[in-house]
Structures are given as structure tokens and as C-alpha cells.
């Protein structure tokens with residue numbers, strides 16, 4: 001497995017309690033990264049991705065911010081067990097939820113922990129461009145707004161450039177499509193960045209599309225993988241998956257990725273972003289050929305060696321064998 005996609009041991013230098021159920025972990029990690037990217041943490045025998053809340057343009061330290069998810073394995077373990085001085089394993093930063101070079105306004109719509117990559121983007125946009133920035137956060141109540149003080153302080157330092165609005169459910173009820181349209185309207189040429197729970201993202205995307213925003217101007221970061229598409233038609237051919245000394249073969253279905261085939265075969269392959277950015281699902285094709293829909297993680301020479309992102313790879317030959325490294 002290429003070293004670049006391996007895990008690195010990094011020390012936690014500080015832990016900051018942001019709200020009752022949200023903590024920032026300041027990492028002593030020598031990584032270069034872009035605003036909006038994430039690292040993938042390996043712990044509890046599994047993998048979870050966490051976005052940077054710091055900006056490479058304004059912060060000396062690298063920070064990830066984690067909100068407890070009720071019943072969730074890793075977020076609760078991190079909150080309950082990790083302290084300054086502890087060491088965790090993470091990948092290098094990855095992800096494509098980043099700024100592009102442009103002067104158009106940036107409009108960010110986020111909810112809950114979705115503010116994490118948004119804060120990173122906002123800090124970088126303010127520090128490195130003259131762009132106007134508008135941020136809408138949606139939360140249950142004032143106590144659950146993450147980074148309220150940081151955003152207020154940034155708005156104070158950039159008057160006329162940064163506008164922040166907090167929607168609080170306990171005051172105004174659940175956020176509506178009309179409120180999102182009202183906030184986002186008036187900036188037809190802006191870049192829009194969306195991050196939050198699935199229902200929030202769906203609502204925000206609907207609101208923007210109904211305003212006539214070009215889908216190419218909408219960037220989304222999904223914290224929860226999109227549900228698998230229903231199984232496509234069965235076709236001739238097989239996919240053989242080798243994982244943890246198990247070898248399983250299933251028939252091919254049109255439109256199915258190697259990751260989906262592996263799951264259908266009853267295996268539990270590694271994955272995280274499911275959008276071709278993080279390389280957590282990397283494996284090597286040893287027989288046959290595949291086509292990757294998106295590849296934002298592997299270099300050309302790695303692809304030539306047979307490495308693929310299984311979440312993005314569809315077979316193009318009748319028999320494909322894919323091997324996950326232990």
C-alpha cells in the first residue's frame with residue numbers, strides 16, 4: 001500500500017471543549033492541507049473522518065472538531081477517552097470540499113457539526129481573498145452553536161465582508177426552504193458550500209436549485225455516506241473480493257461499485273467518504289479492469305500499479321478480482 005495513504009501516529013496537544021457535546025482536538029501533525037479537508041481516524045477497529053476546523057492560512061495548529069453522536073461508537077469514545085498527550089492514528093488530510101480561485105461571494109449553509117469545514121473555508125477566504133462571505137448556521141438552541149464566538153470575532157474583524165446568521169429552532173421552529181432562499185438569494189453568481197445532516201442538505205440543495213443556482217456552483221460535504229443505490233440489473237461476469245484472508249465471489253450488477261459488491265458478498269471492507277476523496281477504501285485490482293468515476297486521491301503511478309478507490313470503481317471486464325491489503 002502506498003505510504004502516502006497509510007496512517008500516521010499524531011499526538012493530541014490540547015483538547016478544547018467547544019459546547020457541551022463538541023470538542024476540538026488540536027493535533028501535533030506536520031501535515032500540509034487545504035481549508036475544508038478532513039483526516040480519517042483509525043480507532044475502535046474502525047475508521048471515521050473528521051474535518052479540520054483550523055485553516056492552513058490563519059492557524060499554526062491543526063485542529064479537528066468532533067461532536068458526540070448519540071449511540072455513536074467513535075465520537076463518544078474520543079470524547080470519553082482522549083486527552084492531551086494521547087496519540088491517535090490518522091491519514092493525511094484529503095478531500096475536495098475546498099475553495100476554488102475566484103472572486104465571487106462565498107455563501108455557506110451549515111447545521112450542527114457541519115460548521116467545522118465551513119469555519120476552515122471562511123477563515124481562509126477572509127485571509128487570502130477579498131471575497132464577501134455569508135454564513136447561515138442552523139442549530140437547536142444557542143447552547144449548541146459551535147464556534148459562535150469565533151464567527152462573531154471574525155465578523156468583527158471583517159466588517160462588511162463577513163455576515164453570520166444563526167437560525168435557532170427553539171426560537172423560530174425548524175429551518176424552512178423559504179428562509180434558506182431568502183438568505184441565499186441575491187447572490188446568483190456565488191459559490192455555495194453546504195454541510196450538515198442529510199435532511200438539512202436536501203432542504204438547502206432544493207432551495208438553491210429553486211433559486212436557479214447552477215448545480216456546478218454548489219459544493220457539498222456529506223458526513224453520512226449516501227445510501228447505496230438499488231441494485232442494478234444482473235449481468236454476465238463476477239467480482240471476486242479478497243479481504244482479511246476471506247475470498248468471496250458475487251455476480252456483477254450494472255452500476256455497482258467494487259465496494260458495494262464486497263458488502264453484498266458479506267464482507268466488511270473499509271470505507272469513509274464514499275466520494276472518491278479519502279482513499280480509505282483503497283484496494284488493488286489483480287485481475288480484469290475497472291473504471292473509476294471519481295479519483296481525487298490516487299496518483300497516476302499508483303493507478304498504473306493497480307490501486308483503485310473501491311467506492312468509485314465499476315468493472316469493465318467480465319471478471320475482476322480486487323484485493324484489500326491487511
Ligand SMILES: Cc1cc2nc3c(=O)[nH]c(=O)nc-3n(C[C@H](O)[C@H](O)[C@H](O)COP(=O)(O)OP(=O)(O)OC[C@H]3O[C@@H](n4cnc5c(N)ncnc54)[C@H](O)[C@@H]3O)c2cc1C
Pocket residue numbers: 038048049050051052065066067068069070071072073074075076113116117221222223224225272273
Ligand atoms: C468527509 C467527512 C467529514 C466529517 N467531518 C466531521 C467533523 O468535522 N465533525 C464531526 O463531528 N463529524 C464529522 N464527520 C462524521 C464522522 O465521521 C462520524 O460519522 C460521526 O462522528 C459518527 O461516528 P460514530 O462512530 O460516533 O457513530 P456511528 O457508530 O457511526 O453511529 C452513527 C449513528 O448510527 C447509529 N447506529 C450505529 N450503529 C447502529 C446499528 N447497528 N443500528 C442502528 N443504528 C446504529 C448510532 O446510534 C448513531 O446515531 C465527517 C464525516 C465525513 C464522511
